[in-house]
Amino acid sequence: MPYERDFLSLYDSNDMIDSIFMAIAWYFDSILYIDLEHDVFYAPIYTEKISRYCNNKGKYSELVSVLTRNMVFQDDCEYCNMMLSPVNIRKNASMGIHEFDYRCLMSNGEYRWVRNKFFVHKTDKNGMPVLIVMFTFDVHEEKIKNIKREYERFYFNMLAEMNKSIITTYNMHTKIAESFKIISMHSNQQNILSKKWNDIHNEWKKYIHPDYYEKFFQFFLNESNTENDITILCKPVFDDGSEFQWYRVRVKFLKYNDGVLHRIVTTFEDIDKEKREVLVAHEKLKWDAFTELYNKQSFEAEIFRLLAKNNGGTDILILFDLDHFKDVNDTYGHREGDRIIRESAGILKNSFRGGDLIGRIGGDEFGVFCRNCSDPKLISERVRHVCEQISRLIPSEEKGISCSAGITFGMRGKTFEKMYAEADEALYRQKRRGRNGYAFYEEDSARA
Secondary structure, three states, X not given: XXXXXXXXXXXXXXXXXXXXXXXXXXXXOEEEEEEOOOOEEEEEEOOHHHHOOOOOEEEHHHHHHHHHHHOEOHHHHHHHHHHHOHHHHHHHHHOOOOEEEEEEEOOOOOEEEEEEEEEXXXXXXXXXXXXXXXXXXXXXXXXXXXXXXXXXXXHHHHHHHHHOEEEEEEEOOOOEEEEEEEEOOOOEEEEOOOEEHHHHHHHHHHHEOHHHHHHHHHHHHOOOOOOOEEEEEXXXXXXXXXXXXXXXXXXXXXXOOOOOEEEEEEEEEEOHHHHHHHHHHHHHHHEEOOOOEEOHHHHHHHHHHHHHHOOOOOEEEEEEEEEOHHHHHHHHOHHHHHHHHHHHHHHHHHHOOOOOEEEEOOOOEEEEEEOOOOOHHHHHHHHHHHHHHHHOOOOOOOOOOEEEEEEEEEOOOOOHHHHHHHHHHHHHHHHHOXXXXXXXXOHHHHHO
């Protein structure tokens, strides 16, 4: 046979080769010489189980068929057939792939992981393998460890993708932040820190947004707090170069059986995407989509917020109402009415300061709130300008458009409800006396 002329005859006649094979047998379960060119094999060493199904020499293709049918775990049969085919052995050898693992069936129905390792003994003139040596050996324990390690890594990655959280533990007795684990979507990064309280307290100043710094530490140290979590702005992976992002913070207090606080465990959960989506949605809810002004609810809420600050200045509330707007819709149609509303909103935006609040508080009603503006003459000029601009939106004397306004000053802690009632009174006083103009609220006139 071809392989006998190459080296197998040495095995039959040389005791030293026999000794070498016996030594190798301590490390390998079987050794096969495979002549790929002539589809034959010879096995100087093989397991007792293999000997049940085949001789130690014969056709290689028949050996593969018998072994995969009787000794290979069902799910691995197709893979084994492919990897043991001469075509794939040549291909993989040329690519530097010289081993593969599969599951070998045991007599009790279980399986063990086995590795086949190839070495090219002889090549043809084109450098392709024609004679190889295949070693088979048990790698079950190693493989199971690797599988468990990969599973744990997959599990950790899955938790990372689900949590995106930062975990810290603080030991109350040693005053040391014992661990600091960072989990991100794209990497498994774990930093173990051992920092004293003063160090970590100062270091966190770099990571927590200044507006939330005190709030965070009050929450972190308040053992009796009843809140489940707070939402604050932090650096995303505690990287000085990154921007602040939104995190949900949870704190757990671990105590001994005697009730003494032992550790504080804190998690920072990345909720930046969700939080920003909510903020955008809330922001959209603040605006009147048609005019891009504050809607009634947000206009009033913003005034409440500003009045609560009580800065001691003089505030002004102005209510505008379009005169005979229903006649405009009836005469020119709703499309023209829509144009009037939008352009009136534009006139208001261009007539007041950037920091003034402007809202649409009804179908054809608008409101303007100005902080720290106590000059009646200046306000009169601006309101008069608005009324003049709106009256030019329809150049017609018969069915034109005009605007009436009511103005009141907010001083000495006057509430929004009070200011609104006064501006509304001034507006309707102007309506009663002929529209197309403005009036200031006057207490004497209101009582009369």
